[in-house]
């Protein structure tokens with residue numbers, strides 16, 4: 001689960017913690033290529049096999065088009081890009097034209113909800129409206145059906161898989177770390193490993209080699225953070241996180 005990439009420029013909206021350098025990304029793709037290649041969850045769910053790693057991007061940053069697309073295309077790899085219609089074309093985010101170009105180049109453009117509001121904050125009716133609107137707008141503007149949903153912030157209301165299915169999605173991808181088995185039941189949200197700037201080459205190597213201890217450690221860390229989010233509430237949690245990362249300047 002990647003977000004933004006940088007080659008030295010920093011467009012608005014890119015959280016440094018979720019931004020990898022092109023150098024680091026290139027190195028990771030080369031390692032994945034050596035293992036047999038990377039592909040999209042859409043391709044894998046459609047029955048394509050042979051890809052060692054599934055690659056996804058959240059938020060639709062402009063760097064997905066400018067940096068990730070050429071790096072993937074050069075290696076014959078694909079990835080899923082989860083976007084919010086409300087953010088498309090705003091400063092720092094890819095435009096519909098750029099997303100169409102990515103789709104035409106074999107990339108999978110999918111739904112990250114309509115506007116990045118956490119799905120856990122919505123009523124059941126609003127949840128259904130927003131999931132339908134996101135799917136319909138992305139499918140129409142990109143020219144290919146969006147069928148996958150990655151909830152913003154990984155926040156998943158109870159019963160989300162069933163609601164998503166009612167709204168035309170075939171699969172939910174979570175932000176919970178884990179391994180995908182060849183026989184993973186498709187009704188379960190697919191786990192993803194967060195590729196942050198803090199993931200070093202050693203951790204990356206362990207993850208792509210399916211090291212269960214390293215991945216189990218990530219799962220425990222994720223469970224701890226999920227508890228903190230629940231206890232603090234989303235707003236206070238984001239504030240505490242921003243402070244810890246030094247993103248907030250002056251009195252908080």
Ligand SMILES: [Zn+2]
Pocket residue numbers: 058059112116152153
């Ligand atoms: Zn997001």
